[in-house]
Amino acid sequence: MHTERLEVVEGEEGERAIARAAELLRAGRLVAFPTETVYGLGALATDVRAVQAIFAAKERPAHNPLIVHVPDVRAARLQVARWPEQAEALARAFWPGPLTLVLPRAASIPREVTAGLDAVGVRAPAHPVARRLLERVDGPVAAPSANRYTRISPTTAVHVAKGLDGRIDAILDGGATPVGIESTVLDLSGAKPRLLRPGAVGREEIEAVIGPVEVLDEAQAQTAQPSPGLARRHYAPSGKVQIFSGDLPSLPKGARVGVIALRQRPAGAQVERWLQLPADAAAYARQLYGALHALEDAGVTDVLLEAVPEDDAWAGVRDRLARAAG
Numbered sequence: 001m002h003t004e005r006l007e008v009v010e011g012e013e014g015e016r017a018i019a020r021a022a023e024l025l026r027a028g029r030l031v032a033f034p035t036e037t038v039y040g041l042g043a044l045a046t047d048v049r050a051v052q053a054i055f056a057a058k059e060r061p062a063h064n065p066l067i068v069h070v071p072d073v074r075a076a077r078l079q080v081a082r083w084p085e086q087a088e089a090l091a092r093a094f095w096p097g098p099l100t101l102v103l104p105r106a107a108s109i110p111r112e113v114t115a116g117l118d119a120v121g122v123r124a125p126a127h128p129v130a131r132r133l134l135e136r137v138d139g140p141v142a143a144p145s146a147n148r149y150t151r152i153s154p155t156t157a158v159h160v161a162k163g164l165d166g167r168i169d170a171i172l173d174g175g176a177t178p179v180g181i182e183s184t185v186l187d188l189s190g191a192k193p194r195l196l197r198p199g200a201v202g203r204e205e206i207e208a209v210i211g212p213v214e215v216l217d218e219a220q221a222q223t224a225q226p227s228p229g230l231a232r233r234h235y236a237p238s239g240k241v242q243i244f245s246g247d248l249p250s251l252p253k254g255a256r257v258g259v260i261a262l263r264q265r266p267a268g269a270q271v272e273r274w275l276q277l278p279a280d281a282a283a284y285a286r287q288l289y290g291a292l293h294a295l296e297d298a299g300v301t302d303v304l305l306e307a308v309p310e311d312d313a314w315a316g317v318r319d320r321l322a323r324a325a326g
């Protein structure tokens, strides 16, 4: 399959690229597009065959549910059977933005989208290109991250092409994504709100709006219950990955080592690549997947990830580092 490149430049040509992407989606095709978090691999959520094609292109197991993207609250309410007060309050506070709300699904959402679950994740992304695209499609767009299953999520069109070129119909290139890690996923379908995946919207920010939120503990996260896509070993570059703090662990002779750290490279460090990321959590998140892709592209055999701070601002990053090392 030939994968069309659609570049969102300024002005009319950019608008034509978005219109073409919308036309492909409406015709049941697969289009990768930028959101503020990472690139998504989109298909019309109501088109069962298109949704199945997402799983095939990503080589993703069918038990892993997809997030449905919408332009606004009005469209979100059409995808769910119930829109509680808490959803309304959170949408008002954080949408459009990197927060996915899991709610009982409407009958119009095929079971293929939710991997058989009775709840669906919905999100209104903030990226201007995603917003223009969703308005033009005028229908719900199911989109997982636009990477092969268990591989590093894409924050640029080049990352998307690395994993999916020739397997999807088009890539809408809107530049590098500003948040850099996937959305926070909050389950509102049960008795108590539960945080399924940490992301740019922090637990404390959510609790400031709706009160206490349960968090999956490590054991639950590892067994991937109740959110199947949260299995460990995810977002992972090829090669062995480990987290360290303090001194660099020693590695066997001949290892080609790549490091991602908050610290500067110490003099004399026996490593092939040392990528220093910013000490600010949001800036670090923006660059993390690009750094992992760069180490993978360099062909290192071992990736060492320096541990990051323990506070809420870093929860999303900590989760992604743990999964990369999983």
Ligand code: TXA
Pocket: 035, 037, 038, 039, 040, 041, 064, 065, 066, 067, 098, 100, 102, 114, 117, 119, 120, 121, 123, 143, 144, 145, 146, 181, 182, 183, 184, 185, 196, 197, 226, 227, 228, 229, 230
């Ligand atoms: O930022 C993001 O969320 C990106 C962009 C493209 O929107 N999307 C994304 O999708 O990260 P994906 O498929 O890579 O991860 C979505 C995860 C699933 O793996 C699953 O853990 C959870 O969200 N999820 C989605 N629908 C769910 C549902 N109905 N019940 C429980 N968890 C769900």
Ligand code: MG
Pocket: 144, 145, 153
């Ligand atoms: Mg993903």
